Amino acid sequence: MPEEKTVIELEGINKTFPAVKALDNVSLSVKSGEVRGLVGENGAGKSTLIKIITGAYTKDSGTMIFEGNEITRNSPLISKALGIYAVYQDVMVTPDLSVAENFFLGQQPKIGPFINWKKMYKESREFLENIGLDIDVRKSIKELSIAESEMITISKALWQKPRLVIFDEPTAVLTRNETKILFQIIDELKNQGTAVIYISHNLEEVFDICDTVTVLKDGATVGTYTTQELENVEKLIPLMVGRSIEEMYSKKDTEPGKELLRVENLSGERFENISFHVRAGEVVGFFGLVGAGRTEIARALFGADFLKEGKISVEGKDVSIKTPKDALMKGIGYLPEDRRKQGIFLQQDIDFNINIINFDKVMAGPIINYGKAHSQARDYIDKLSIKIGSIFQPVSELSGGNQQKVIIARWLCKNTDVLIFDEPTVGIDVGTKSEIYKLFGEILSSNKGIILISSYLPELMGMSDRIYVISNGRMAGEVDKKDFSEEFLLTLAMKNIVSREKVKEAV
Amino acid sequence: MAGRRERKTFTEKNLLIILVVMWVFLAIATGGNFSSWANITNLIRQSSINGVVAIGMTLIIITGGIDLSVGSIVGLSGMVFAIFTSTRGEFQFPTIVGILLALGISALIGLINAVAVHDGKVPAFIATLGMMTLVRGVVMYISGGRMVTAVPLEYRRFAVLEFLGIPALAWSWIILAAFMMLVLKYTKFGRNLYAIGSNEEAARLSGINIRLNMYSFYIVAALFSGIAGLMLGTRMAAGVPTGGSGYELDAIASVVIGGASLSGGVGTVLGTALGALIIQTIRNGGNLLGVDPFIMQMVIGAIIILAVFFDQFVKNRRKGEGRKRLFKRA
Ligand SMILES: Nc1ncnc2c1ncn2[C@@H]1O[C@H](COP(=O)(O)OP(=O)(O)OP(=O)(O)O)[C@@H](O)[C@H]1O
Ligand SMILES: [Mg+2]
Numbered sequence: 001m002p003e004e005k006t007v008i009e010l011e012g013i014n015k016t017f018p019a020v021k022a023l024d025n026v027s028l029s030v031k032s033g034e035v036r037g038l039v040g041e042n043g044a045g046k047s048t049l050i051k052i053i054t055g056a057y058t059k060d061s062g063t064m065i066f067e068g069n070e071i072t073r074n075s076p077l078i079s080k081a082l083g084i085y086a087v088y089q090d091v092m093v094t095p096d097l098s099v100a101e102n103f104f105l106g107q108q109p110k111i112g113p114f115i116n117w118k119k120m121y122k123e124s125r126e127f128l129e130n131i132g133l134d135i136d137v138r139k140s141i142k143e144l145s146i147a148e149s150e151m152i153t154i155s156k157a158l159w160q161k162p163r164l165v166i167f168d169e170p171t172a173v174l175t176r177n178e179t180k181i182l183f184q185i186i187d188e189l190k191n192q193g194t195a196v197i198y199i200s201h202n203l204e205e206v207f208d209i210c211d212t213v214t215v216l217k218d219g220a221t222v223g224t225y226t227t228q229e230l231e232n233v234e235k236l237i238p239l240m241v242g243r244s245i246e247e248m249y250s251k252k253d254t255e256p257g258k259e260l261l262r263v264e265n266l267s268g269e270r271f272e273n274i275s276f277h278v279r280a281g282e283v284v285g286f287f288g289l290v291g292a293g294r295t296e297i298a299r300a301l302f303g304a305d306f307l308k309e310g311k312i313s314v315e316g317k318d319v320s321i322k323t324p325k326d327a328l329m330k331g332i333g334y335l336p337e338d339r340r341k342q343g344i345f346l347q348q349d350i351d352f353n354i355n356i357i358n359f360d361k362v363m364a365g366p367i368i369n370y371g372k373a374h375s376q377a378r379d380y381i382d383k384l385s386i387k388i389g390s391i392f393q394p395v396s397e398l399s400g401g402n403q404q405k406v407i408i409a410r411w412l413c414k415n416t417d418v419l420i421f422d423e424p425t426v427g428i429d430v431g432t433k434s435e436i437y438k439l440f441g442e443i444l445s446s447n448k449g450i451i452l453i454s455s456y457l458p459e460l461m462g463m464s465d466r467i468y469v470i471s472n473g474r475m476a477g478e479v480d481k482k483d484f485s486e487e488f489l490l491t492l493a494m495k496n497i498v499s500r501e502k503v504k505e506a507v
Numbered sequence: 508m509a510g511r512r513e514r515k516t517f518t519e520k521n522l523l524i525i526l527v528v529m530w531v532f533l534a535i536a537t538g539g540n541f542s543s544w545a546n547i548t549n550l551i552r553q554s555s556i557n558g559v560v561a562i563g564m565t566l567i568i569i570t571g572g573i574d575l576s577v578g579s580i581v582g583l584s585g586m587v588f589a590i591f592t593s594t595r596g597e598f599q600f601p602t603i604v605g606i607l608l609a610l611g612i613s614a615l616i617g618l619i620n621a622v623a624v625h626d627g628k629v630p631a632f633i634a635t636l637g638m639m640t641l642v643r644g645v646v647m648y649i650s651g652g653r654m655v656t657a658v659p660l661e662y663r664r665f666a667v668l669e670f671l672g673i674p675a676l677a678w679s680w681i682i683l684a685a686f687m688m689l690v691l692k693y694t695k696f697g698r699n700l701y702a703i704g705s706n707e708e709a710a711r712l713s714g715i716n717i718r719l720n721m722y723s724f725y726i727v728a729a730l731f732s733g734i735a736g737l738m739l740g741t742r743m744a745a746g747v748p749t750g751g752s753g754y755e756l757d758a759i760a761s762v763v764i765g766g767a768s769l770s771g772g773v774g775t776v777l778g779t780a781l782g783a784l785i786i787q788t789i790r791n792g793g794n795l796l797g798v799d800p801f802i803m804q805m806v807i808g809a810i811i812i813l814a815v816f817f818d819q820f821v822k823n824r825r826k827g828e829g830r831k832r833l834f835k836r837a
Contacts, residue, residue, distance in 0.1 A: 304712055328714040342712055345705040347772040356702050357713045359695055367693045410713075 004031045006065075007164050007195035008053065008084075013062035015048055015219075019389020019397065022048040024219040026062075030164070035186060035196040037206040037227075040216035040240055041429040042401030043387030046199050047089055049216070050166050053197075054086045055079045067163065083163035087153050087170050089199075089400045089427075095142040099135060099152055100124040103159055131155055132181050146173045146338065147290070151181070158185050165189055166197040169400065171205060172426045175290040175455075183209055201401070201429050203233045215239045241431035248434050249462025250441060253481075256282040256465065259316065260449045261332070261418045266310035268300040271473035274310070278418055278449040283440060285464030286453040289493050293473040294453045295337050298420045302334040303327045314417075328357070331417035335408060335424055337453070343407040344395060351377050351391040353406045358413045380409035383439060384432060401427050412439055419443065420451040425459060437463060457486050472496035518766030522781040526788065533792040540795050548673055554787040555680035556581075556735045556742075558780060560754050561761040562687050563731030565779045566724045568762050569704040571771025572624060572631030574725070577732040577758055579642035580616055581751025584609040584736025586646050589655035589746025592662070602659045610733045616642060617729025618722060625721040639755065647748050655746035666741040676738050680780075683734070688776045700724060705772030760807070761786060764814040785810075 009029040015022045022045045030036045038046050051057040053064065055074035064071045066082055100117075101108070103124045109116040124137045133151055141149050150173050157165045167186075171179050186209055189196055200206050206213060207227050213236065215222040222239050230236050238244045257280030266274040271293040278284050286294045299305040301312065303321040312319055314330045321327045327334070336342040345353050354377040355362075362372035377391055386405045388398060395406055404427050411419060425433045440450060440463065454460045460467060461484045469476040469492040476495040479488065534542035560577050567574040591598045592605035600608070616638065623634035668675035691697035699720050702710040711717055732751075739750050765782035767774025786807060793803040 302712075323714075323716070324712050325714040325716055334712065336709075336712055341706075342708050345702055345709060345772070347705045347768070348701055352698070352701065356698060356710075359698060363695075366695075368695070368698070370693075 009065040011063045014060045030195040032193045035210045037210035037213035038199045043399040044216040045219040085162035086166040089168040100137040164195045168199045254281045262313045264311040267308045270296045280447040281444045282465045283450045285460045285467035288470035292470045333416035334420045335411045337422035346396045349392045353395045354410045418449045422453045537795045550791045551677040552674045554783045555676045557757045558680040558783040559735040561758040561779045563728030564758040568767045569774045575635040575755045576638035578751040578754035579639045580732035581736040582646045584733040585740035586746040593657045595657040613729045613733025617726040621722045621725035650748045663744040760811045
């Protein structure tokens with residue numbers, strides 16, 4: 001273990017945005033070789049703190065000392081030169097460059113005036129192989145999946161040999177295997193004596209990987225604890241949300257009612273022969289490994305993607321769904337998985353983002369009644385405890401998790417007969433998670449049905465009445481609540497995956 | 508909850524301040540000539556035709572597109588009207604028929620633009636650039652490159668009509684702008700425009716029919732140009748083959764000065780109207796002060812650049828982000 005000296009020290013940091021005080025006298029210090037968790041509710045100020053460290057935001061007051069020197073002027077360039085590397089929540093890599101170029105950005109190896117491509121490809125490939133990633137370094141970033149491009153950003157942390165690495169919710173889009181690689185990278189960084197700050201809403205993960213945890217609440221530090229003294233997640237939650245959560249998954253067992261939706265032999269680009277049904281008052285879970293085709297099935301059912309064949313009936317009547325509009329008219333809603341790309345209207349205000357599909361309820365003839373529109377938006381903002389300044393604030397000013405909540409509010413307000421939630425709780429704090437599950441109960445008691453797509457098994461098993469398991473684009477089984485178990489579901493999920501390599505990759 | 512409603516009208520407020528400052532300055536500098544009622548109404552009338560074209564342009568720019576064909580549509584509309592109604596021509600249709608024909612043909616051009624952009628996936632810049640040249644060719648062809656005069660009397664009279672001391676042309680603009688402001692804010696059509704402009708995929712997944720809406724936006728934009736063409740026609744008392752050339756540039760400038768973003772999703776009719784007034788104020792004021800018209804042209808060009816620059820600068824400062832967005836364009 002290298003000598004443990006303090007790498008970064010923040011003292012009395014304050015930051016106020018026009019609408020909120022984001023950081024209130026926050027202090028934090030991280031030693032070399034230490035992995036520090038940073039947790040707190042959505043909008044607690046985690047990302048803001050990170051951006052102050054990297055110089056993306058300027059602090060209003062307070063001091064920052066990095067490796068013994070006070071940093072008075074900061075900017076992303078300065079902090080990079082100092083050896084601070086950050087993986088932001090909203091990942092942005094240079095999309096047109098190749099993977100290899102992304103590693104060598106600004107310092108390409110050259111022969112005379114020419115770039116030495118061969119060397120660049122070779123070195124970056126070897127580097128990726130070493131950490132267990134199989135990604136073609138010639139591909140441009142935009143050809144990669146979100147998870148792959150996130151892994152590139154993450155592995156650059158090791159490549160650049162920084163003094164301090166910050167991860168802001170890195171695992172939200174990663175598969176289990178990729179998360180494992182991430183943890184190996186963090187271990188490696190730790191051994192090299194790098195200080196690490198790790199932000200996540202997945203508290204189990206925080207306990208797995210962090211030595212110490214700092215809790216932020218409403219912009220102020222609640223305290224810093226070692227994971228040993230905290231012992232477990234249950235002790236951490238009250239510090240974050242100010243109360244303990246008795247029962248996370250508050251799903252009551254109910255008698256399912258009439259059949260709302262039946263789907264037979266659905267086939268599309270990446271799935272075939274999918275049949276299932278949803279009854280009133282029921283949460284139907286969809287499990288599968290990342291890439292199994294669950295999102296594709298949901299999108300095709302919702303009319304967002306092309307459907308090769310299949311029969312869809314709503315309340316016993318056959319329907320044809322060609323566009324999302326058709327689906328909505330038939331009472332089917334879909335909360336998309338990639339909410340930044342497919343959900344949010346970034347330049348518009350919060351009110352707009354919630355109401356855009358809900359104006360129907362507040363029309364006076366052809367005219368929108370904004371009084372009613374605002375009040376229905378406020379209603380859901382309260383229910384989901386979305387942290388905002390005002391509903392006329394651009395949604396881009398909200399914290400990452402609060403942006404997610406705005407889109408969830410949009411769909412909860414729409415309240416379709418069957419609502420498909422695709423990974424609804426990624427990036428959302430524990431307190432709100434349990435609120436969302438409670439709202440599920442409200443939806444169900446009004447005789448509606450929910451389809452829950454999730455890769456997080458505790459959530460899926462806690463909330464579903466039945467789970468369909470999709471494996472490699474095909475239905476691998478339907479599991480009743482009494483038979484739920486992690487092993488069983490995982491085995492089913494791997495049923496149609498032939499090669500062992502694939503299994504390893506997907507898990 | 509802090510009421511920060513004014514946030515949304517941030518740009519409009521600044522523009523209004525700029526306009527007032529300019530007017531006060533000019534009123535003093537010209538010894539009151541600028542601020543005479545005659546000059547002010549003149550200024551509004553001069554802005555009105557560009558102002559109407561710019562309303563349509565606002566819609567297209569909010570979708571993230573651009574429409575270079577508006578000037579040619581202005582010319583086409585005025586010419587079509589003149590040809591069909593000229594008392595020396597072969598048709599001699601009544602005024603109302605002439606208006607419907609002119610607007611119908613304008614709408615058709617808008618529809619073709621929309622099909623090219625939405626279904627043909629031709630970039631709006633290219634599609635409407637082609638359309639600009641094509642439509643101007645049509646105007647020249649049907650008119651033989653000559654003015655068409657002897658338009659109906661009531662049509663010619665419209666340009667000199669006044670109500671409450673304000674010219675009818677100015678009223679047309681004010682009413683159309685006010686109407687569109689309300690439409691964009693209080694109807695689903697308007698909300699869909701902003702949704703599609705800021706994130707088309709999210710709009711689609713919200714059940715918005717993108718094709719239908721895009722068609723409507725381009726058709727409405729072309730209709731505004733068509734109306735502007737008729738307004739120009741009443742002023743010229745004729746169909747002019749070169750009528751409306753270059754109008755697309757003034758319209759784009761008004762929209763951009765008005766705070767719209769060329770990457771879509773942002774912009775207001777009120778901002779555009781103020782933008783149109785600012786441009787005309789510079790022309791009019793420069794004229795009264797005897798500034799060389801070529802120098803005025805330079806000033807207007809510089810102001811367009813500064814307007815965008817200032818807007819980006821303020822936005823970036825507010826976000827606390829770097830300057831890189833200035834150059835980012837999808
Ligand atoms: N650019 C901005 N303009 C205005 N307010 C902002 C801006 N960025 C953040 N905020 C506000 O500061 C507060 C803290 O936001 P921050 O993004 O730091 O939260 P977070 O802890 O990262 O939350 P999450 O878990 O949702 O990512 C929030 O209330 C947010 O609305
Ligand atoms: Mg955050």
